[in-house]
Amino acid sequence: MARVNLKSADELTGDARAAYEKLNAAGKVTNMKLVMLQDYGTYKAFMGWYDSWESLEKVVGLRAATIYAHSISTTNGCLLCSLFFISDLRELGLDPNNFETSENERLLQQLGQQIVKDPTKVSDGLLDDLRKFYSDEEIIVIVGFGTQMQATNNFNSVLGVDVDERLLPLKDNFKPVTWRQNIK
16 A cells, blocks of 8 residues: 555646646556656656666667566566566566576576666676677666666655556566565
């Protein structure tokens, strides 16, 4: 259950109300966006995620981008974001709990896990391996998205943003993270 109250669309004003109307017309209203719209500056900052996603998808492709985002969200333990990417993996015809990865997809998974677990310990070896597939400019896109994804995970987790209704049937597919259990 969310830790903050949701305002109804009628309570939103100004730019937030205009943004809501645009989202609603496109069928893109989510619980996360409803929470963020309570502060338009927060909403605008986080909507940069979509620009970052678009850049990532151009660099690595839809499948690899989805695998990468799923890795970050599940490693971070964000229920809401994990369920979104479980849904997206299924739309790609992948079983979220059991799918084969290419070498670059495996490296992206590893990077996603390290960005969450300890970004100061992402190894030179991992970055060197990524350079077999991506230029430095492309690695900047990849890491930029990864850190944006982690911020989105943290926002949703800290505020306990409710899972969107369309994702509720997937809740049993979410496997909570266990790597943090021994962190002091």
